[in-house]
Amino acid sequence: MRHRVPRAPSVFAVRVERETGVSEQPGQERVLDFLAVPTLRVEEGTARVLFANAAARQFPFILEVTGRSTLVNQEGSPLPSEQHPVKRAARGEPLEGVLFRWARPEGERTFVVHARLDRSCSPGVVTMSFQDVTQWLRAESDLLRALGARDTFLSVASHELKSPITVLQLVLERLQRGAHREGSLPGSVLAERLEPALRQVRRLGVLVQNLLDVSRARNNRFVLDRERFELGGLVREVGERFVEQARQVGSELTVEDCPQVEVHWDRLRVEQALSNLITNAIKYGAGGPITVRAEARDGAVSLRVEDRGIGVPEGDRERIFNPFERAASGHRVESLGLGLYIVREIARAHGGSVGVMGRDGGGSCFTLRLPLEVTEGEYE
Ligand SMILES: Nc1ncnc2c1ncn2[C@@H]1O[C@H](COP(=O)(O)OP(=O)(O)OP(=O)(O)O)[C@@H](O)[C@H]1O
Ligand SMILES: [Mg+2]
Numbered sequence: 132m133r134h135r136v137p138r139a140p141s142v143f144a145v146r147v148e149r150e151t152g153v154s155e156q157p158g159q160e161r162v163l164d165f166l167a168v169p170t171l172r173v174e175e176g177t178a179r180v181l182f183a184n185a186a187a188r189q190f191p192f193i194l195e196v197t198g199r200s201t202l203v204n205q206e207g208s209p210l211p212s213e214q215h216p217v218k219r220a221a222r223g224e225p226l227e228g229v230l231f232r233w234a235r236p237e238g239e240r241t242f243v244v245h246a247r248l249d250r251s252c253s254p255g256v257v258t259m260s261f262q263d264v265t266q267w268l269r270a271e272s273d274l275l276r277a278l279g280a281r282d283t284f285l286s287v288a289s290h291e292l293k294s295p296i297t298v299l300q301l302v303l304e305r306l307q308r309g310a311h312r313e314g315s316l317p318g319s320v321l322a323e324r325l326e327p328a329l330r331q332v333r334r335l336g337v338l339v340q341n342l343l344d345v346s347r348a349r350n351n352r353f354v355l356d357r358e359r360f361e362l363g364g365l366v367r368e369v370g371e372r373f374v375e376q377a378r379q380v381g382s383e384l385t386v387e388d389c390p391q392v393e394v395h396w397d398r399l400r401v402e403q404a405l406s407n408l409i410t411n412a413i414k415y416g417a418g419g420p421i422t423v424r425a426e427a428r429d430g431a432v433s434l435r436v437e438d439r440g441i442g443v444p445e446g447d448r449e450r451i452f453n454p455f456e457r458a459a460s461g462h463r464v465e466s467l468g469l470g471l472y473i474v475r476e477i478a479r480a481h482g483g484s485v486g487v488m489g490r491d492g493g494g495s496c497f498t499l500r501l502p503l504e505v506t507e508g509e510y511e
Contacts, residue, residue: 160184168260169193171217175248175255178221192233193217193261203234220246220257230264240265277453280468284455287467291338295331302328341469344403345454348476355397355480357505362425362432363389365398369405370423373413381418382438384409390427395504396481404477404485407470408436408497414466416440419494431483431502439494448487474499481505 160182163170169187173180178196187193192201196217202210210231212218220226226246233240246259306324309316316324347353370386377384405423412421419439426433443451447458452475457468471485474497478485483501490496 168262169242170261171257171259173217173221173257173259175221175223175250175257177254178218180217181256187261190233190261201234203232203239207234216244216246216259216261220244220248220259223248223255226259231261241268277455280453280455283457284467288338288342291467292335295335295338298331299328299335302331338467341467341473344473344476345469348473349454353400353476353480355400355505357395357397359393359395360398362392362394362427365394365402366405366423366425366434369402369409372406373409377409377413377416377421380413380416382413382416382421384413384421384423387422387424389425390432392427392432392503394432394501396501397477400477400480401501404474404499405434405436407474408434408499411470411497412436412438412440416494427503430504431500434499434501435496436499437490437494437496439490439492442489442493442495443487445489451487452485 160172163182163184166184167186169190170184171180171187171193172182180194180196183194195201196215197212200210200212200215202215204210204214216226216229216231224246225248226244229244231242231244233242241264242261243264244259244261246257248255248257302324306316306321309320309324344353366389367386370384374384409421409423416438417440422435422437424435424437426435443458450456451458451468452471454472455468456472457466474485478499478501481501482505483499485497485499487495487497
């Protein structure tokens, strides 16, 4: 038989207690104040809040049962008052792990709500908890993204490693057949036939080097081998190395005059970083002009690589620097999504940074900013 029990104190009684120090709460409910999870006790039918623990009082939306709600649905429109979790629970609806989104100017938060109705008294009392799972959901979606990117990487990487090997095998088999048939091949024929094999071996070398660098960077083992040298020499040398490759896709590569400064960097690593940026400008630059320039200011050098190609959408400008990430549009099958990650790690190892901006009139501008002097042990 259900029996009427004395009412638990209303939320207003809780407020009175806070303000006066006089407690009207039954002992059990006082314990709930020590919980970090917002918890309510609600009267069945009326949706009257009988008790709100300290954590629940931090979140206004929990107690805003009537009026315009700050809870929103999937489309971001406010939830009708009848859909408020307190109202639903008071109607006897079972809420087990139901997600509710709370829209705030500082950013949305998601709560998982559980409600248990106790009908051993009359009217019944619902105990509800509201757990903030915003961070977990974010971590989950980041993890899913990273896993997806890694799966794509594995399939692209196996394809990338396989195709040079196939070409290499064909070239060597052809050479072997030629050698059997003709006894000895003239040096010029041999050199010509070996050319594609060498190209594929170089390509394989770059791929394997990139993979090695990624595993080094991930284990914080990017150890720098610093030396003092003149900036202009490095920029010109790397730029010149790519002029021909750029020309083959219709791009004119220009290296602007460099300021005369001495830097204290790992020369090979900075060459690698600049090469990765220029290779990208060639790959994604749609055959337009490419400019490389350096600027020294406030104890740091900014190396800029600018192209007039497909550009990087604003929403992708952070994540393309993560390993295996490629922007949604324009990526090509032979790209692994490692180049910019390696640039970022080289920049970090030097105590610098790398970023991308859109360019007026289309294309993108990547800036690698490195301090002139690198202090020991900055890369932790
Ligand atoms: N200059 C650029 N213009 C437009 N998009 C770019 C540019 N540079 C990089 N991106 C985008 O960023 C992504 C990541 O670049 P990243 O250099 O890390 O990898 P990748 O070029 O795809 O492969 P790889 O490992 O061979 O360098 C690219 O896939 C591309 O979508
Ligand atoms: Mg690249």
